[in-house]
Amino acid sequence: MFRRMLAVHPDRALDEDGFLRLCVEAESDRDKLTEMTKGAQALGYDFTKHYHALEADDDDDDGASTRRVSLL
Structure with missing residues (x-):
C-alpha cells in the first residue's frame, strides 16, 4: 500500500x-461498502489451530497469566 501511495503523485492518485x-465510491454506496468489508474479512485466518497450550504460567510478579504453546 505504501509503495503504491509513494509511486504516484497525490494529485493523480485517484485517477x-x-x-x-473503489474506496471513494464506497463512501456513498452502502452496498459496495458492505462488499468491500466482506472481502477484507475473508483475509482473516485463525492461527490457533496450529498450536495448543502446554501449561499455564501464573508465576509472573505482574499478575498476568501467560501460556506456553507448542506448534503442531
Whole structure:
C-alpha cells in the first residue's frame, strides 16, 4: 500500500489507483461498502489451530497469566 501511495503523485492518485477509486465510491454506496468489508474479512485466518497450550504460567510478579504453546 505504501509503495503504491509513494509511486504516484497525490494529485493523480485517484485517477491512477483503482482501489482508491473503489474506496471513494464506497463512501456513498452502502452496498459496495458492505462488499468491500466482506472481502477484507475473508483475509482473516485463525492461527490457533496450529498450536495448543502446554501449561499455564501464573508465576509472573505482574499478575498476568501467560501460556506456553507448542506448534503442531
